[in-house]
Amino acid sequence: MTADTLATWQTDGIVWSLEYARGVVYVGGTFNKVRPPGAKPGQQEVARKNFAAFDAATGRLLPCAPSFTGGGNTVRALKASPNGRVLYVGGSFGNVGKAGAASAVAIDTAGCSLRKDFRPTMSSFVRAIDVTNDAVYLGGDFTLVNGQDRERIAAFTPSGKLLPFQAEIDAPVRAILAAPKFGKIIVGGDFFLLNGQLEKSLGALHPVTGKTVNSYADWLPPRSSVKALAGDETNFYVAAEGAGTGIFDGRIAGRLGDGKMVWKDTCMGATQAVAVHKGVLYSGSHAHDCRDTPGGFTEYHNRQHFLAQSVRNRHILHWFPDTDGGTGEGNGPRVLKMAGEVLWAGGEFTTVNGRPQQSLTRFSPGPDRGAPEEVPQLKASASASGRVTLTWRATWDRDDAELKYLIYRDGRLVASPTRRSAEWNRPTMKFTDSVAPGSRHRYRIAVTDGKNTSLKSKALVVSAVADERPKEKH
Structure with missing residues (x-):
């Protein structure tokens, strides 16, 4: 990914959940309106009550717009069926449009219509949803x-029948x-x-009975909890948040098969979201004090809200x-997808890369701009x-670690360290x-950075020292 954002619509509140199905990105949260890229709060707003849909390729706002109201007035979880034809929605709401509901429904994605069976x-x-071919x-x-x-956990058939799956939490x-x-x-x-x-905060259950099949009892300390999970073909990834001293705020990688830990980083900063793609684990947090994580950083004046890490060895990448x-x-x-x-x-942010952008943004593989x-x-x-002798403090780039410095004397390039x-x-x-x-x-x-060049600095006028050697006598 580059660190440059794509033009993206915004919401006037918090985005808690995102899902992608059949070319559409669905957004759930606690908001009343959305507005176009670059628009300020109150400008060009379109009503969307806690739910919105966007074209995944172009970012265009789509007309799919059921309103989720009542209860806690929020959508907290979105998950599509494996074939993408059904979107399951959870949160705290009492109505979907004019239909009554009790915090969980399903929508047919083809016509954006509320299903009657689920x-x-x-x-x-309802704070979390996952779906297999056999169960929700x-x-x-x-x-x-x-x-x-x-x-605190239940399983249904895809058509809404409550299954005997049961666990005590x-x-x-x-x-x-x-992970069926x-x-x-x-x-x-x-x-x-x-x-x-x-x-503590993490366990694995049998998908039919709900009985415990894997224990991770020593992975998290008492005052930490799990905020998000993600997985790839072999591993699962944990996002943790803690409060107080002696807590864990970072990310853990574990093997899906035998349940063994692969790695555990030590960054502070309340991880809220994780997503994995092509060997990279992306996370949303307010990371700080990552000194003991490879590629990390010591405590400094800023908080870093996005990180990218190698899934192989937890090394923090330059993104x-x-x-x-x-x-x-x-x-x-609050969420990555x-x-x-x-x-x-998505989340509760109001700026991205120092520019106004509320609650929703997106990043692509390029080009780097x-x-x-x-x-x-x-x-x-x-x-x-x-x-x-010229000296200067090195600058930095959001997605390129090695930079070239172009030094001009009287308009001519003389060095490029x-x-x-x-x-x-x-x-x-120094040069x-x-x-x-x-x-x-x-x-x-x-x-x-090899593709993009900054403006030139203001000119610095320098007079070289004259030759002070005595002249030869003739």
Whole structure:
């Protein structure tokens, strides 16, 4: 991915959930209106009540717009069936359009119509959904489903019949990852107890019975919880958030097959979202103090709200688009979703890469359009005859670690040194030029990532030291 954003619509509230199916990206959250790329709050707004749909290729707003109202007035979970024909929606709502509902429904994606068969009655919030060919799994705060005991997780047939699958979970489920190939459903959340055993915030259940099939009891400390899960062909990935001292805020990779841990990073910063694509784990958090994670950084003045890591060894890659914390709890990104080759991100942010953009954005593989972030300021010393030494602080680029510095003397390129850098690692650089003693020159500098070049700096006028050797007598 490049760190450059694609033009994307915005919402006037928080985006909690994203799903991609059949060329459409569905957005769920707590919002009343959406507006076009670049529009300020209150401008060109279109009504969309907690749900919106966009063309995944162009980003165009689509007419699919059922309103989700009542209850907690929010959509928290979206998941499509494996064939993309049905979109399952969960949250806290009492109505979908004019139809009554109880926090979970299904929509036919072809016509954006509410299905009549999938209409469970949930006693409280639905926060997570995953779907297989045989079952729809819902997790959240509820303890009753259709009047029957179901403690924070339940399973249905795709047509809405409640299945006997049952587990005892003592606190909300916030994430579900179905892995039927491996005979398990991985669940994460705020809980301590799973089926009567201590399973802090993470466990794996049998997809038919709900019995525990894998334990991860020692993966998370007491004051940390799981906010999101993602998976690829072999691994699953955990996003964790903690509060207080001795907590874990980062990401964990585990094997789907045997349940063994692959790696665990140590970044602080309340990870809210993860998505995996082509060997890279993307995450949304407010990462800081990543000093013990390969490729990471020590505590510094900023918080980094997006990260990319190698799924093989947790190494942090040089991909640093960023948001602000935004509204609500100030966590910035809340959800990530791959739509083909494009990464969509939603949350409570109000800026992306320093520019206004509320709650929704997206990134693509290219082309890279972003020049390095700053133009260095040159300083010069001329302490020896005909020698001019220029110094400057390295700049940085959001998606290129190695930059080339173009040094011009009197409009002519005279040097092009390269150096690796990041926002938190900007070393001092130096170049010594040889000119005629006593001559006067104008120096400027620009920076390129190989495709995009910054503007040139203001000219720095330097007079070289004159030759002070005594003249020969004749």
